[in-house]
Amino acid sequence: MKKSFKKKGGNHQRSAMSQSAEGDVKAKKHLGQHFLTDEGVAEKIAGTLSYSGYEKVLEIGPGMGVLTKYLLKKDLDVHVIEIDRESVAYLQEHYPALQGKIHEKDFLKYDVSEIFGQEQFAIIGNFPYNISTQIVFKMLELREYIPEFSGMFQKEVAQRICEKEGNKTYGILSVLVQAFYEAEYLFTVPPSVFNPPPKVDSGVLRLTRKEDLSLPCDEKLFFRVVKTAFQQRRKTLRNSLKIFDLPENITEDSIFGLRPEQLSTARFIELTQKIQPHAV
Template sequence: MKKKKSDPAQDPSQVRAKKHLGQHFLKDENVAKKIADTLSYQGYDKVLEIGPGMGVLTKYLLEKDTEVHVIEIDTESVAYLENNYLHLRGRIHEKDFLKYDLSQVFGDEQYAIIGNFPYNISSQIVFKVLELRDQIPEFSGMFQKEVAKRICEKEGSKTYGILSVLVQAFYEAEYLFTVPPSVFNPPPKVDSGVLKLTRKENYSLPCDEKLFFRIVKMGFNQRRKTLRNSLKNLNLPDNLREDAIFGSRPEQLSFQQFIELTQKIEPYAVSDK
């Protein structure tokens, strides 16, 4: 007699981790609870989990006094969640987080974002959070350890970069704890790290924000050069380029100094507005 094939919607062993989606399913309940506890759940009443998989983290979010939404691109995971997490009915969004207009879900409300993020798109997730920063007071989750460390790094470090500056201009970034490969199925080849971002009380910049982003990216795209050389395409006047700050390399500048640099350049630069 032919054995009946298991249904992924009922059997978790049939929800396969897909390499092309960068999936590594968290299987450690203690780690999941610890991640759920990283948010304060203050100042908002909705939380969006990215990439819930089979809901190991989701179950602990559902214990909190908040309205939980999940966004998942994997159809097998969606089917499993719909059958096993009935409290999520109507709040499971089978969409690509990077492409989906979240105003269709949250309007202009405040909400937090959390998740065990696929390594292959984790930086892109952070860039989108920065775009949505007016609505996201808190963000926490699991990254490849070196990426999480880089986001929280301070100036003067070799790993300090674009994400470090842009994130820290708007959020307080805190590296929380390291997670070994053994808590995942399949285990990744590297350690993971959990970080938390808390939006600053005053997170609007005293400069042209688009120009700020542009200057940070231009500087780090040629990080071995001084800013005098990496920003030469801005066609700034010679007397401005003689300012001492232009003799620095990008990793030497804090986010506050990048703001000061933007303020110096602003009167001379063509805005992207």
């Protein structure tokens, strides 16, 4: 597993220094912070959303606001959620436009309906690597309210989310995300644009919600089938899905002779439909 780190933005390139005499946020080793120093990259990430069909945006982990300031230039209602108290204090001092919109919370534990109610909103950010997949899973839980999602991940994670069947990196995240969103890997970000530089490349992706969020099968069973199949990804589905105790005449179907990485999202839906009448 790659070492995770949390990326924090700066409001100019000099602000990426881990220590500053002018009150910038200090990089915290226990959070694994790496400050984004490239203004062009920050602006490019801000431009990954279409900003169409919604007026509210939530940025996760804004740090010192290198991305935030480009979001604030757009005609949007921008909110940020940040767990680092020092970063919160910095944002409060340097971004008066965010007054009342800086939420010192843990996104994974926070009920965002307290901010947006039932309104549509997009999510964007330079996501902490150690919780990036958890952020995606929570986004899927909130998909009814999130038409767009974009941001920076560890490159391998971003590629995995956007991968298609037939590849070794294709997995649970690929299938579940692509059941509800169109996933696009946009561009790679090198370590050199961070201070201190991480040991891995980063990747930026965009997810655009599909018009129809309904699945032609039981949704909870679909999630269960996908997760169970990939837990033993080297086995055929006939073996990895034995936990469902399916009748032999069902598992004789050719689809059960495949391995999970060979099935597209559509075929996983087909598989779930075959299992559904017999699932407990």
